[in-house]
Amino acid sequence: MVFDKNFEEMTDFLEGTRRRLLKVNKGSVWIARRGKRHGPSIAGYVDFSKIEEMSTAAALVLAAEYQRAIDIIKSPPPLVNIRNWKDEVLLQLYQLGFFSILGITDDALAxxxxxxxxxxxxxxxxxxxxxxxxxxxxxxxxxxxxxxxxxxxxxxxxxxxxxxxxxxxxxxxxxxxxxxxxxxxxxxxxxxxxxxxxxxxxxxxxxxxxxxxxxxxxxxxxxxxxxxxxxxxxxxxxxxxxxxxxxxxxxxxxxxxxxxxxxxxxxxxxxxxxxxxxxxxxxxxxxxxxxxxxxxxxxxxxxxxxxxxxxxxxxxxxxxxxxxxxxxxxxxx
The missing domain is CATH 3.30.565.10 (Histidine kinase-like ATPase, C-terminal domain)
Incomplete structure (x- = not known):
């Protein structure tokens, strides 16, 4: 995810991300329980496990999209397959405070x-x-x-x-x-x-x-x-x-x-x-x-x-x- 390397693919991905994150109605829940016979239903998410590289600019735009979704829907979107994310991408997002925006980590003291x-x-x-x-x-x-x-x-x-x-x-x-x-x-x-x-x-x-x-x-x-x-x-x-x-x-x-x-x-x-x-x-x-x-x-x-x-x-x-x-x-x- 680097704009200089693949602008059109990046903008396509970001547009798809906006649609997925904003299709949930205000007051809805991201993860709904469907009973003992069925697993939980996730209303919308984006899987980052396929991302090989992420620039600061790309991380900033993603943070803005997630913060918009949180503000509109009043709850943070779920993150999936985190164990499969590339270490470089995970570290980049952590250092920039992406996870604290979602309320996953508390970096206030840092x-x-x-x-x-x-x-x-x-x-x-x-x-x-x-x-x-x-x-x-x-x-x-x-x-x-x-x-x-x-x-x-x-x-x-x-x-x-x-x-x-x-x-x-x-x-x-x-x-x-x-x-x-x-x-x-x-x-x-x-x-x-x-x-x-x-x-x-x-x-x-x-x-x-x-x-x-x-x-x-x-x-x-x-x-x-x-x-x-x-x-x-x-x-x-x-x-x-x-x-x-x-x-x-x-x-x-x-x-x-x-x-x-x-x-x-x-x-x-x-x-x-x-x-x-x-x-x-x-x-x-x-x-x-x-x-x-x-x-x-x-x-x-x-x-x-x-x-x-x-x-x-x-x-x-x-x-x-x-x-x-x-x-x-x-x-x-």
């Missing part, structure tokens, strides 16, 4: 951040309000201090590094769940976040997911500035029957120009700030999956976009940067 050698990991967080966003900011700042304990990063890296993720979470609250959009599945109006910092490699990886209306839907309504519309209109051709055909274009526009409708330089810069940090560090990668679109930006300005027939079920952002040993720029405030 804390949200844990360190193993040169790696600090932020377990899966979810939020929707300003307080939860602020708490996530504090966790991410801890990861930053772990990577840069002597505060040696120059301002042209440190400032956008700190602000980009805050802006991304604020954007979810403000734009991802419009009231006038007809969602296929009931959403929770939340974001999900996981991250890790590797001190030896001086790298930071952050993954954010939401179940919202997606960038191709919301950005096309928000992109009112002339230069943004010109960029989109030069590529998008009318009459395309495949509804997701230009999703990658709208994601690229959002990453390049941000979502500000006013043109003010300090607003709507979450995604552009992520690109800026990659360029300043000269090493990193940003991958955005939203509805059926995919946009990839690599250090040095190399980018690509593509579109698929199946939606990822929201917007997934995976940001990886490797900090320079001696970054350029002014270190003073």
């Amino acid at each position: 804390g949200q951040l844990y360190t193993q050698g040169d790696v600090m990991t932020l377990k899966i967080l979810s939020g929707s309000n300003a307080l939860e966003t602020e708490q996530a900011d504090q966790m991410l700042m801890e990861l930053g201090r772990f990577l840069d304990p002597e505060n040696q990063l120059p301002n042209n890296i440190r400032i956008p590094l700190n602000s980009a993720l805050s802006e991304a979470m604020v954007n979810v609250r403000k734009h991802a769940y419009p009231e006038d959009y007809d969602f296929q599945y009931r959403h929770l109006g939340r974001w999900w976040l996981a991250a890790s910092a590797n001190r030896r490699e001086k790298s930071l990886t952050v993954v954010i997911y939401d179940q919202g209306a997606t960038i191709p839907v919301t950005y096309s309504k928000m992109a009112t500035l002339d230069h943004v519309r010109k960029f989109i209109d030069q590529i998008v051709a009318p009459g395309q029957k495949q509804p997701f055909a230009y999703d990658g274009v709208h994601i690229e526009a959002a990453a390049k120009f941000g979502n500000s409708q006013t043109g003010q330089s300090h607003r709507g810069k979450g995604l552009p700030d992520m690109l800026h940090v990659i360029d300043q560090c000269q090493d990193g990668r940003l991958v955005i999956l939203s509805r059926g679109g995919r946009y990839v930006y690599n250090a040095g300005g190399r980018s690509s976009r593509s579109s698929y027939h199946r939606s990822v079920g929201g917007t997934l952002i995976e940001w990886n940067v490797r900090l320079p040993d001696d970054g350029p720029g002014d270190r003073n405030d």
Whole structure:
């Protein structure tokens, strides 16, 4: 389960997972007893025993789907054949706090951040309000201090590094769940976040997911500035029957120009700030999956976009940067 390796198979699997987990009615039970002659009946489940590999991004989306099912049905879906799961998959989900979301393990005393050698990991967080966003900011700042304990990063890296993720979470609250959009599945109006910092490699990886209306839907309504519309209109051709055909274009526009409708330089810069940090560090990668679109930006300005027939079920952002040993720029405030 790695989006880079098999995007279409992954989105098919996730769509099937949503249907299985949400087919149970609110107040129903997942496992029903059918009498002495018959074994228990399971209303819905997903078997992970065939999964060979799972990325952090995939684990985050799965956690969001299970949390949605728990919230709607008011009980956690069952996990089956756990003894047959691959050790790597089991460990990945455990370290990210997946089982505590389902109430199977109690990791409250272990804390949200844990360190193993040169790696600090932020377990899966979810939020929707300003307080939860602020708490996530504090966790991410801890990861930053772990990577840069002597505060040696120059301002042209440190400032956008700190602000980009805050802006991304604020954007979810403000734009991802419009009231006038007809969602296929009931959403929770939340974001999900996981991250890790590797001190030896001086790298930071952050993954954010939401179940919202997606960038191709919301950005096309928000992109009112002339230069943004010109960029989109030069590529998008009318009459395309495949509804997701230009999703990658709208994601690229959002990453390049941000979502500000006013043109003010300090607003709507979450995604552009992520690109800026990659360029300043000269090493990193940003991958955005939203509805059926995919946009990839690599250090040095190399980018690509593509579109698929199946939606990822929201917007997934995976940001990886490797900090320079001696970054350029002014270190003073």
